[in-house]
Amino acid sequence: MDKYLYTCDYCAKTYVPKRRYKQRFCSNSCRVNSHKRKNRLSPAKPDVGLKAPSDKPHKEGISMAGIGNAAIANVVTEVGKSIFIKEENKPATKGDLQNLASRITERYILIKNMDVRADGAPAYFDTTLKEIVHLKFLPPWK
Incomplete structure (x- = not known):
C-alpha cells in the first residue's frame, strides 16, 4: 500500500x-x-446512423408473415399436446362438462312431490340403482 x-x-x-x-x-x-x-x-458526438424522430408514431400492422407464424405455432402446440399429454390429464372442455351434466340429469330425476330432508337435501330417483336417494350437491334441474 x-x-x-x-x-x-x-x-x-x-x-x-x-x-x-x-x-x-x-x-x-x-x-x-x-x-x-x-x-x-467535450464537444457533442455526432449521431451516426440514427434517424431523426418523426412526428407520427410508428404503427405496427398485421402482416401475412405474422399470421402464418401464429397459425404454425398454434398447429405445433396442438399437435404437441395431443402427442405428449395423456387423455385423462387434458383439461375439460365445455362439451365435456355438458356431456357430464346430461349424464347426471339422466341418472338422477328430481322427485317434486316429496319433502326435502332435514339437512335440506332434496329427493332424487336414481335410475341406475332404482331407488330414492337424497343428494345435497345436485341442484334441482327439472
Whole structure:
C-alpha cells in the first residue's frame, strides 16, 4: 500500500490512497464530478446512423408473415399436446362438462312431490340403482 500523499485531480486536496496503486481522485464523488465535467466540456458526438424522430408514431400492422407464424405455432402446440399429454390429464372442455351434466340429469330425476330432508337435501330417483336417494350437491334441474 502506498504511504505517499497524492493530489486529487478534481478538488486538489492531498490524500493517502486506499487502494494498491495510485488513485486519481480522493473520493467517489470527486471521480463522478470529474467525469461529468469532462463530458460536459467535450464537444457533442455526432449521431451516426440514427434517424431523426418523426412526428407520427410508428404503427405496427398485421402482416401475412405474422399470421402464418401464429397459425404454425398454434398447429405445433396442438399437435404437441395431443402427442405428449395423456387423455385423462387434458383439461375439460365445455362439451365435456355438458356431456357430464346430461349424464347426471339422466341418472338422477328430481322427485317434486316429496319433502326435502332435514339437512335440506332434496329427493332424487336414481335410475341406475332404482331407488330414492337424497343428494345435497345436485341442484334441482327439472
